[in-house]
Amino acid sequence: xxxLLATYWLLPHVGGVHAFxxxxxxxxxxxxxxxxxxxxxxxxxxxxxxxxxxTFEKAHVLPMLQSKLSASSAATYLNDPLVxxxxxxxxxxxxxxxxxxxxxxxxxxxxxxFSARSxxxxxxxxxxLVAHIHGSIAHELRAHFRAHPELGIGEHSxxxxxxxxxxxxGASSADVAVTANEWMKTILTQDFGVDPSRIEVFPYxxxxxxxxxxxxxxxxxxxxxxxxxxxxxARLTFVKGIDLLIxxxxxxxxxxxxxxxxxxGDGELRGDLERQARELGLQDDxxxxxxxxxxxxxxxxxxxxxxACVLDNQPISVIEAQLAGAAVVVxxxxxLPEMVEHGRTGLVFPSRNxxxxxxxxxxxLQHDAYRAQLAYASKQWAEKHWSMDAxxxxxxxxxxxxxxxxxxxxxxxx
Amino acid sequence: xxxxxxxxxxxxxxxxxxxxxxxPDLAVNYExxxxxxxxxxxxxxxxxxxxxxxxxxxxx
Numbered sequence: 001x002x003x004l005l006a007t008y009w010l011l012p013h014v015g016g017v018h019a020f021x022x023x024x025x026x027x028x029x030x031x032x033x034x035x036x037x038x039x040x041x042x043x044x045x046x047x048x049x050x051x052x053x054x055t056f057e058k059a060h061v062l063p064m065l066q067s068k069l070s071a072s073s074a075a076t077y078l079n080d081p082l083v084x085x086x087x088x089x090x091x092x093x094x095x096x097x098x099x100x101x102x103x104x105x106x107x108x109x110x111x112x113x114f115s116a117r118s119x120x121x122x123x124x125x126x127x128x129l130v131a132h133i134h135g136s137i138a139h140e141l142r143a144h145f146r147a148h149p150e151l152g153i154g155e156h157s158x159x160x161x162x163x164x165x166x167x168x169x170g171a172s173s174a175d176v177a178v179t180a181n182e183w184m185k186t187i188l189t190q191d192f193g194v195d196p197s198r199i200e201v202f203p204y205x206x207x208x209x210x211x212x213x214x215x216x217x218x219x220x221x222x223x224x225x226x227x228x229x230x231x232x233x234a235r236l237t238f239v240k241g242i243d244l245l246i247x248x249x250x251x252x253x254x255x256x257x258x259x260x261x262x263x264x265g266d267g268e269l270r271g272d273l274e275r276q277a278r279e280l281g282l283q284d285d286x287x288x289x290x291x292x293x294x295x296x297x298x299x300x301x302x303x304x305x306x307x308a309c310v311l312d313n314q315p316i317s318v319i320e321a322q323l324a325g326a327a328v329v330v331x332x333x334x335x336l337p338e339m340v341e342h343g344r345t346g347l348v349f350p351s352r353n354x355x356x357x358x359x360x361x362x363x364x365l366q367h368d369a370y371r372a373q374l375a376y377a378s379k380q381w382a383e384k385h386w387s388m389d390a391x392x393x394x395x396x397x398x399x400x401x402x403x404x405x406x407x408x409x410x411x412x413x414x
Numbered sequence: 415x416x417x418x419x420x421x422x423x424x425x426x427x428x429x430x431x432x433x434x435x436x437x438p439d440l441a442v443n444y445e446x447x448x449x450x451x452x453x454x455x456x457x458x459x460x461x462x463x464x465x466x467x468x469x470x471x472x473x474x
Contacts (some may be wrong), residue, residue: 062445064423068438069461077466091460098453099446121462122454166463402466414464 001399002034004105008093008114011039011050014291015112015235016316017134019320023052023207024109027392029226036105038097039115040089047096057095058089065091080153080158086114086166086232094118107399113137113170120173125410128402130395131174136187137312138163140239143311147238169193171199172414175402178395180204181335198411200398205391206319208383211296215324219297221289227260228365231302233295233317234309237268241308241331243276244268244354248308250280251358259365261286262302264295299324303371304364309333310351322346322382327375329360345378419444426451430460 005021012018018039023034037050048055065088069078078084093115102123104106109130110116112141116131123129141163145153153159171177171194178200179185185201188194223229232250234240242263249261263273263286270288277286292298299305305321307330314335321328322339328346330336340346347364349356364371426447430473 058441061450064426064440064447065443065460067423068427072431072461078461087461087465090462095450098450101453103453115463117462121458124455162465169462169465 001028001106002036002104003028003399004036004038004102004108005111006038006097006108006115006119007040007111008090008118009039009040009112010044011048012042014170018307019316020132020134020204021111023205023388023393024392025414027388031392038100040093044089047093049100054100056099058092058096061087061092061095075389077158077162080162080339082153082159083162088161090114090118094122098122107402109395110174111397113166116170116177117166117173126406128176128399128403128406128410129174130398131171131177133171133177133179133184133188136167136184136191137310138167138192139187143239150251164192168194169414174198175405175411176200176398178398179204181338183312183335183338200394200401201367202391202394203385204314204316204319205388206249206316206323206386207388208323209388211320211323214294215296215300217294217297219294219301221294221298221301223301227258228303229301230259230261230304230306230361231264231299231321232261232306232308233264233299233320234307234315235265236263236269236273238269239309240267241310241333241351244310244352245306245308245357246273246276246280246282247285248357248361249282250353251354252361253282253285255362256365257285259285259361262289264289264292264298264300267289287354296320296324299326302326304329304361306357306361307331307336308357309336312336314339319382319386321392322378323386325375325379327364327371328378329357329364331357340378341381344374345381420448423447429454429458431463 005024007017009017011189021037039050040258041048046057055252078087098121105127107128108119108123110119111132120129144365145151171188178246185199189196232245236242274288276282299321305326305328307315307318309331310333312334318328318330318339323344328340330340330348331351333351337348340348342348346358349360420441421444423442
């Protein structure tokens with residue numbers, strides 16, 4: 001079988017989508033399949049077949065698109081700058097995919113609503129399309145709009161409505177859509193009107209053997225003596241709630257100082273977060289490691305892992321922390337409560353409740369046996385639940401199901 | 415002598431909705447656009463009108 005894994009987002013990228021695609025590629029190739037990766041180039045100037053180096057310059061088609069669509073009465077929504085950026089990029093993706101050719105693929109597996117919608121419009125009718133929906137772009141962008149009222153984007157704005165349109169048409173354009181949990185499925189069906197019969201739910205998998213091997217690799221970092229490590233690996237962006245974690249750590253420091261916090265990851269908020277840490281007197285208690293290649297080794301040295309996000313789906317970072325044997329504390333945002341059973345495989349605090357997060361961190365630092373018990377139960381559960389083999393088996397079933405649907409004429413694009 | 419691979423963009427006007435007027439001076443790379451044109455499925459149009467209308471089930 002020849003499989004195309006496609007995304008609107010960048011390849012390569014430090015984010016979870018690229019890592020997920022690479023995991024699928026590796027697993028499918030081990031099973032004798034051919035796999036190509038298609039996505040945006042890091043400079044945003046091209047789309048490329050990342051797996052074999054073929055490129056398509058957007059400049060080949062952008063002048064034509066801009067000229068024709070600017071003159072189109074049906075495209076007045078492109079007057080909105082955010083919509084214009086996304087849509088022109090999406091049309092470039094469609095034309096790039098046509099340029100590369102899609103006839104040779106037995107299945108197309110997209111990783112976001114933009115590429116799902118676009119490839120549904122340009123693929124051969126008989127080619128099955130599977131759309132993995134890793135998160136809600138509409139929820140993320142709307143959270144951003146709410147946090148920045150100076151942008152003037154409200155629920156009647158074109159950008160707001162565009163997010164809704166992309167979520168619906170992206171998820172509805174595939175023969176089968178896949179979400180990693182019930183939370184994401186509920187969003188698609190209840191908030192955006194996607195037909196639930198189109199959606200399959202199964203969790204992500206992780207190559208546990210590879211993860212263990214990477215955990216055992218030497219790291220130049222050593223654990224500070226006499227301190228327990230509270231780790232958080234995440235992009236330093238608004239939705240990850242790092243500012244909330246820092247606030248909770250300031251409260252924690254007032255009652256105990258036997259810890260250090262490792263923030264592993266980088267992002268647009270790094271400067272703001274470093275400033276927040278300094279202003280709260282935490283500059284010696286929080287280490288901003290930035291992007292690291294040795295995350296598994298750092299997690300293996302960690303006692304506690306925190307994910308304080310305000311919105312997230314099924315973050316790989318939490319899966320890795322569970323497998324690394326850290327006691328996990330997560331907020332109840334998004335799909336996180338489906339990853340941790342409170343009091344058995346970790347602790348779950350109400351999102352944005354920094355006082356509760358501080359109290360849980362205090363308890364875990366205070367009670368070594370309790371912390372070890374939660375970590376042990378979490379690791380045992382994770383080894384079974386996040387099996388890569390199980391995920392690939394489910395994915396292969398979905399490819400077959402999508403193939404049957406496509407052969408019978410496909411669902412068609414709404 | 416003009417580059418033989420550059421042709422008027424109006425040749426590909428069929429890809430766009432009928433209200434899109436051609437740009438008067440627009441020229442495009444023939445090889446690129448022709449390859450795209452022949453690979454696109456029948457009925458393919460720009461813009462993506464269902465998305466462009468922004469009218470949806472459940473939309474506020």
